[in-house]
Amino acid sequence: MTGAGGIGYALIALGPAFSLFVTVIASKPFLILTVLGSAMMWLVSLIACGLLWRAFLPGAVWVFLPLLITVVAIQEAVRIYYWHLYLKIEDFLNKLATKVSKQQLVATDKIQIAIASGLGHGIAHSVFFCLSLLTPAFGPATYYVDSCVHMPLFLVAAFTALGFLLLHTFSMVIAFNALAGDKRSHQLFVPVMHLCAALLTLVNLLPGGCIAGVPLTLMCAVVTMAVAGKIVWDKTGSGSGDLNSLHRVHSASRL
């Protein structure tokens, strides 16, 4: 729908990612690498899922149900694997810091790494599920699927991508915290929310479903953001730990 429309859709899907990248990630090279590494890992998991399900697609509509369940399961398993990798790296970095007499990783560093990891997942999702779809949106035509006459396909894709971007980014914050702290309810929250959001997108398949499906996806994202916010709030609150373990005393950060 012309350049204006195309850019608009791209900004809806990736604008917040861009903002987050510029304000939080860009100044720290290690975080940039984290974003890239996490994106790569997410893509590998996606390829694995694709190989698994290639033979069954395109198929009947009910195929989406087992497909979504297995894919979410695989991605959550990969998240756990990623967490273990992260622990190894955290250990290595701390040892390195001790060697050169610098401060070890503090809580804010860990939260930033979590955000970067989540952002990597989110950006990879947006690029593959939305950005590639947007190329025709730069032309003069638009497209409406039969089951959604309220908004163009591109708008649905952009909003859904936005929702999942926020979901992935802040899920990682919750997950890191939960896996480190061993709090069962928080550990379950991420996979359950991920599965919920994925299954709720099936609502879009119903005639006129996008009117409900898109807001639902965005709501899942908001809930996730709220939970992540609460966790970080609690963590940074007074009495939650020694000052030095929370944030860097000196502004010069080598991370």
Next chain:
Amino acid sequence: MRSVPDLENAMYQSLQGYPCVRLLNVTGELGCANPGRTKAIAPIQRFQDANSVQLSAPRTLLLPSSALVGFLKRLEEADGSSSSLEQQVAGLLIEYDNLSFPEVAGFSADSIFPQAEFAPYDTKSYQWNPTGSGIMYRRLNFPVFLLHKNSTDDVQALAAKNERVGFKYPLNVAEFNAVMRTTKAGTHTTESCLRENSCLPLGGYSVWSALPAMNVSSPTGKPIVLAIASMDSSSFFHDVAPGADSPLSGMLALLAAVDALAEMGGLETLKKQLVFLVLTGESFGYLGSRQFLAQLKSDSNFVMGLNATSIYQVLEVGSIGQAYDSTFYVHKQASAATTPTLQILNALKAAAVSLKDSTSKPQVKPASPSNPGIPPSSLMSFVHKDPTTAGVVLEEFDTIFKNKFYHSQYDDASNINVEVIASAASLVARALYMLASDNTADTTILKSIQVNVSLVEAMVGCLFHQEPGMTCELVKSLMTPSQGFTTHYVGVFQQEPSAIPDPYYIEDTSRFVWNFLADRTELNRKEWKKFSAQNEECTDACKNPEEVCVASTADHKGRCIVSTTRYVPAFSPRLGYESSGWQLLPLETGDTMGAADPVYTESFWSTIGLQVYLQESSWFDEMVLFLGVSITAFSFFAIICTKAVFQKRLKRA
């Protein structure tokens, strides 16, 4: 849908249609084009007839074909300097139809007296073609397409969808790409566009052949009987100009006559020489016949063996495919020399008498003396050159055209009758033999001249039907066509006019006529001892300059034969070709036809296309951009605030 390219294909639908393109002449432009350099895009709206068209915003009009003339007339009448109705028309789509609208009225894109300015008499208001609308000569500032059958159904559905939503966006729009080079170059007449190389002159290659073959380097000096037909037609949409009755039925009759005469022996003993001439470009200022006469005058290589003084009599075979009452009318100009012209009429009558036992029983009658003169025909060029020319035009009609679809897309195979054409062919063949024998041939010989009806049927299938089209057996045995289904619009002249004709640049119809005539008029090698005993193989040229290469196709080589069959370039004699390109030549005094000649040229274009898709209103796109920018800005702001809040919180802790 499996991929993004699939999505893109689903979004855009290309339509099949025939465009109306931009032509230019010495005074200005005609035809249709995009108004500027950009594509024309507007939502599709359908109306049932011309009078109900009411436009409140720029639209792509979808009209049934019966409404075309009425709508263009409405535009013409409403025309101040900028009629608001015309301004709202972004483009026009005409539905395909099976001729369901009142057939009795007929439809012709040409005028009521086609090419009246060339008539060698003063009554320019005579109504030869009463169904004529003249829309071919209109200049329109929007693109017009005639839709194919399949595309018509699709577009009707899209227009209905637009109606259902009350023309609220998103709407189905049509995108026209008919941007003409002459518009981009700002050249609006023939002279300026030829100078700027933004157009090419109309033209092609006419074909002449002699039976029996003549020794062109040392002609015998026998008086020549010239039989003429034309192979080009026209219509509002150049890609559908079948011209089955007018004028190609005449050409079919002439070709079938040549086929019959070629079987006869002893032609070289007759007193006169038969020469056949199939002209092209006659619909556009008689450029074929005028150029032929100009070539004769300048004694060019293309017409070696002929000269203007040796042409004694002219028999033109016009539209003869609808003579259902088996009566053919002989039209002549009052100024024609009495004796030789009467001889032609008598030859035709003798031919008719010899056919009185046939199933068709054709009759020959002189045309009504109340006619102002000859009907629109190539003979007009000859009469202008020499009013005493002994020539006649054989037609199916007496005082007005029988063809109700003259120069329109409806003048197709259903508009002609094979038996009638075969009957006319017999008449022409026997009359020509009679004339060649100086009207001395007896009935027995005449009766032995037999026309092959299945040949006529085959030619109709090749020239006027989609199947088999030009890939039919008859054509394929003689040449490889460049396309399966051909239109008979003359097209543009693509070579340098003095160059040896390169078959690559010659239209399929011309090539077919050339190969057909060469093949039929092939001289028996045994009769001419100076030629080798065998036909050599060839692809385009023969070692012996007096031989020509016939029937060279992609599948098999041709053979070198002795035949006097030649191409003659056809383009307006008002044009000349220099190293810098085509130029308009100054008008010679006394050249009445040249003064009347519009000198048609056709604009170049890079691509002509038509597609439809769903489009949002522009404010929607702007809203989406605004939304994206806002979300990005808001997130920036939110992150910075959150960062500040947490930093404060950490400092406090």
